[in-house]
Amino acid sequence: QVQLVQSGAEVKKPGASVKVSCKASGYTFTSYDISWVRQAPGQGLEWMGWISVYNDNTNYAQKLQGRVTMTTDTSTSTAYMELRSLRSDDTAVYYCVRGAGSSPLGLDVWGQGTTVTVSS
Amino acid sequence: QSVLTQPPSVSGAPGQRVTISCTGSSSNIGAGYDVHWYQQLPGTAPRLLIYGNSNRPSGVPDRFSGSKSGTSGSLAITGLQAEDEADYYCQSYDSSLSGVVFGGGTKLTVL
Numbered sequence: 001q002v003q004l005v006q007s008g009a010e011v012k013k014p015g016a017s018v019k020v021s022c023k024a025s026g027y028t029f030t031s032y033d034i035s036w037v038r039q040a041p042g043q044g045l046e047w048m049g050w051i052s053v054y055n056d057n058t059n060y061a062q063k064l065q066g067r068v069t070m071t072t073d074t075s076t077s078t079a080y081m082e083l084r085s086l087r088s089d090d091t092a093v094y095y096c097v098r099g100a101g102s103s104p105l106g107l108d109v110w111g112q113g114t115t116v117t118v119s120s
Numbered sequence: 121q122s123v124l125t126q127p128p129s130v131s132g133a134p135g136q137r138v139t140i141s142c143t144g145s146s147s148n149i150g151a152g153y154d155v156h157w158y159q160q161l162p163g164t165a166p167r168l169l170i171y172g173n174s175n176r177p178s179g180v181p182d183r184f185s186g187s188k189s190g191t192s193g194s195l196a197i198t199g200l201q202a203e204d205e206a207d208y209y210c211q212s213y214d215s216s217l218s219g220v221v222f223g224g225g226t227k228l229t230v231l
């Protein structure tokens with residue numbers, strides 16, 4: 001079955017970086033974009049950006065420009081999201097999702113989420 | 121403040137019908153971009169409920185339906201069940217922001 005499996009929870013200090021992985025299976029990895037969405041505790045969903053797995057083009061949310069990098073490794077069907085200069089308000093559950101925001105198909109497959117806690 | 125506006129909460133008794141609105145603007149829903157809906161049960165990842173304004177992925181009961189008109193989208197749930205108690209989010213694309221936008225979410229309580 002189609003699924004996205006993410007790496008485990010992380011605890012980081014302010015100013016550090018975190019890199020979350022997302023391994024895809026059950027479909028042709030290069031046929032779909034991968035988006036990243038985060039959710040702070042008790043809050044709504046926030047789009048972070050997406051990457052075209054086909055050509056590595058990226059589109060990042062303006063508020064994260066300069067701090068986030070999304071990459072893929074097609075040899076292992078894995079997507080990565082790195083966030084740098086972490087702050088306490090980056091504490092959230094991070095989801096990788098199949099699809100791009102402008103697609104008429106929506107964001108159709110979600111990873112299980114990775115909890116990132118930023119605390120001194 | 122979310123770009124797409126949803127009511128914070130709605131409620132209904134089992135068997136009733138509820139609707140959740142999603143109001144955007146001329147740079148997102150009104151520009152012709154699709155509205156999608158997601159359901160998030162407590163402690164779980166969101167799941168796609170409605171895509172392309174009114175289409176249901178396989179496995180989603182036909183009690184759930186979506187529509188779009190002008191700068192707004194709407195999710196309707198008929199025959200409410202206790203298991204429908206969840207947070208619901210709308211999503212679209214915004215050309216001014218060149219990115220994805222979500223509504224703030226609506227908590228559905230089944231009385």
